[in-house]
Each structure stands twice: as structure tokens, then as C-alpha cells.
Amino acid sequence: MKKHNFSAGPAVLPEEVIEGAAKAILELDNIGLSLIEISHRSSEFKAIMEEAGDLALKLLGLEGKGYKAIYLQGGASMQFLMTAYNMLQFKAGYINSGTWSTKAIKEAKILGNVVELASSKDKNFNYIPKVYEIPNDLDYLHITTNNTIFGTQYKELPKTNVPLVADMSSDIFSRPLDYSKFDLFYAGAQKNMGPSGVTLVVVKETIFNMVKREIPSMLSYKVHADSGSMFNTPPVFPVYTVLLNLRWIANNGGLEGVGAQNDKKAKLIYDEIDRNPLFEGFANTDDRSAMNATFNLIDESHAAVFDPIWNNANISGLKGHRSVGGYRASIYNALSMESAQTLVNCMKEFEKNA
Numbered sequence: 333m334k335k336h337n338f339s340a341g342p343a344v345l346p347e348e349v350i351e352g353a354a355k356a357i358l359e360l361d362n363i364g365l366s367l368i369e370i371s372h373r374s375s376e377f378k379a380i381m382e383e384a385g386d387l388a389l390k391l392l393g394l395e396g397k398g399y400k401a402i403y404l405q406g407g408a409s410m411q412f413l414m415t416a417y418n419m420l421q422f423k424a425g426y427i428n429s430g431t432w433s434t435k436a437i438k439e440a441k442i443l444g445n446v447v448e449l450a451s452s453k454d455k456n457f458n459y460i461p462k463v464y465e466i467p468n469d470l471d472y473l474h475i476t477t478n479n480t481i482f483g484t485q486y487k488e489l490p491k492t493n494v495p496l497v498a499d500m501s502s503d504i505f506s507r508p509l510d511y512s513k514f515d516l517f518y519a520g521a522q523k524n525m526g527p528s529g530v531t532l533v534v535v536k537e538t539i540f541n542m543v544k545r546e547i548p549s550m551l552s553y554k555v556h557a558d559s560g561s562m563f564n565t566p567p568v569f570p571v572y573t574v575l576l577n578l579r580w581i582a583n584n585g586g587l588e589g590v591g592a593q594n595d596k597k598a599k600l601i602y603d604e605i606d607r608n609p610l611f612e613g614f615a616n617t618d619d620r621s622a623m624n625a626t627f628n629l630i631d632e633s634h635a636a637v638f639d640p641i642w643n644n645a646n647i648s649g650l651k652g653h654r655s656v657g658g659y660r661a662s663i664y665n666a667l668s669m670e671s672a673q674t675l676v677n678c679m680k681e682f683e684k685n686a
């Protein structure tokens with residue numbers, strides 16, 4: 333029986349996406365060949381890559397607005413370096429809202445002057461740090477829109493005149509937003525988009541010539557954009573699976589549709605965290621993520637009662653990250669309302685038994 337999958341990533345995907353991907357491994361669209369044994373230069377795969385790029389921009393409301401959607405390898409972690417390589421000439425500003433931001437800062441420092449404009453490290457990143465004045469002389473401002481480990485998420489974007497760059501690995505395609513506010517954003521696929529092995533980068537064409545340094549081909553956004561994500565062999569299976577998932581999102585009301593569902597699931601779980609006297613939420617209430625709900629037991633010894641309850645209910649992947657402890661319910665697009673309700677039922681049952 334399929335489990336209720338609350339894993340933070342790689343994570344739950346819609347059943348029909350997994351079935352479609354599995355089918356294409358056996359044979360792609362009745363062409364007599366598997367998806368993973370055809371040339372990436374074949375007309376079949378070219379069509380897949382094109383649709384994956386076009387549909388990404390369409391869902392994000394960025395069609396015809398001077399953006400490119402490119403599919404790369406190396407994960408979000410490679411983007412920590414690549415953004416700086418392509419955009420950092422003099423000075424960049426970073427907001428440090430967690431482990432991933434901290435890593436992004438470390439990589440950017442290799443290439444230039446980096447200012448940490450704000451940090452929530454003082455409280456183990458349980459809130460989104462505010463910046464009241466963002467200097468105008470930055471090459472760009474980098475934020476992490478959703479902090480997967482700590483369960484915080486930007487509800488409002490910082491107001492700035494400098495190019496805005498974001499790591500959206502764990503909340504891309506999860507909610508409607510004015511994506512044209514960003515000059516560049518990226519996401520490793522394995523949270524809310526598809527399997528691991530591919531990273532989506534959405535980039536405004538105006539950033540292609542921002543720096544004077546020579547950029548190695550594999551690290552150049554322009555090189556990858558100009559070649560339609562085909563500069564070298566792309567990860568064909570993850571790209572195809574992402575495309576199936578983007579189609580699923582389109583068929584489920586686009587970002588408005590999945591966003592409304594995500595808000596409902598998040599509310600259901602947070603309401604129970606707040607109501608149940610045996611739990612406390614980890615993240616600051618105003619900054620709570622609709623993708624990763626982090627919570628702890630008031631009395632940690634109660635884990636001996638709570639853990640068997642959710643294990644027996646066929647729930648998987650609920651343990652919190654080691655830096656936060658407790659529990660983390662990752663409630664990405666594909667997690668069903670039924671799974672969210674199952675968790676809430678376990679929390680109520682635990683209250684009766686503890």
C-alpha cells in the first residue's frame with residue numbers, strides 16, 4: 333500500500349506522473365524505443381525539452397516577458413556558484429534565512445564582495461529576517477523563498493531596485509506570485525517538481541552580460557540558454573518527468589489551483605499544531621511555510637507514544653531535520669488532502685493516548 337509521503341526531498345509526486353514516467357522508460361509514445369535510449373537531439377526529445385521550457389514560463393506567467401527557462405545539472409547547490417559567476421561583479425547582498433542561504437553565501441564569496449544584509453541565525457532560523465533598507469549599489473539581492481529545513485517562507489518579497497535572485501527549490505510552482513519581480517530564480521527539481529538530477533533556472537535575458545570575467549561554458553547561463561538547454565546532454569529522464577508534473581499542475585488549475593490546495597493542507601496541519609497542547613510550532617507564526625510545517629513535542633519523551641501512531645498509520649518521512657529536531661511535514665503539491673488529514677488524525681489520537 334502506498335504510504336503517506338511527507339519526505340522533504342526527494343519527495344512525493346503525483347501518481348499519474350510516476351506512472352507516465354515509468355511507462356516512458358519502457359516505451360516513449362509508441363515510438364518503439366525507451367525515453368532513455370533515444371538521442372537527446374531526436375525530434376521526440378527536442379519537443380519534450382521545448383515544451384518543458386515553454387510550459388514552465390507559462391505557468392509562472394512569464395511567457396513573452398524576456399525570460400528563459402533552462403534545465404541544468406548540478407542541483408541548486410551548483411546555482412549558488414553559478415549565480416555569482418554570472419552576476420557578481422562588485423558587490424552582492426544576501427539575506428541569510430537558513431542552511432541553504434548560508435551555503436549560497438559561502439560560494440558567492442569565492443567570486444566577490446558579499447554583504448549579509450540580515451540573518452535569523454540568532455534564533456536558529458525560525459523566522460524570516462527583515463531588511464528595511466536595501467542598498468542600491470548591489471549587483472543583486474539573493475533570498476531563499478522557502479527554508480526547507482526550518483519551515484519558514486517569504487510571504488512578501490523584499491522591496492528593492494536591484495535585481496532579485498532567489499533559491500526557490502522547495503516552493504517553486506507552489507503558489508501564485510508576481511514572478512516578474514525576479515531577475516533569476518532556480519530550483520532543484522526534487523522537492524516540488526520532479527526527480528533529482530535536474531535544476532530549473534528561470535532567467536531574465538538582461539543578466540547575460542552583467543560581468544566582465546570570462547565564464548566557463550558549463551557555468552554560463554547564456555551558453556545554456558542559447559542552446560535551449562542542449563549545450564551538452566541534458567538529463568532526459570528528470571526533464572521528462574518534470575514535464576509530466578508541469579502538465580499535471582496545468583490540469584489542476586495552474587499555480588492558483590495548487591496554491592489554494594496547498595494553503596488548505598497547511599491550514600489543516602498548523603491549526604492542529606496550535607490546538608493540540610502536546611505540540612508547538614517551530615517557525616514564527618507569520619513566516620510559516622505552506623510547504624514544510626515544522627513542529628516539536630512539548631515533552632520529547634512523548635515521541636515513544638507519538639512515533640508508533642504515525643508509523644502505524646502508514647506515514648513516512650515525518651522526522652525533522654537534525655538541526656531542528658521534532659517533526660517536519662512536507663506538504664508539497666502532490667501530497668493529498670487525505671494524507672494531511674491522516675497526520676492530523678494521528679496527532680489527535682496521540683493526544684488521547686499520551
Ligand SMILES: *Cc1c(COP(=O)(O)O)cnc(C)c1O
Binds near residue numbers: 406409410478520521
Ligand atoms: C534541497 C535544497 C537545496 C539543495 O539542493 P540540491 O539540488 O541538493 O543542490 C538548496 N536550497 C533549498 C532551499 C533546498 O531545499
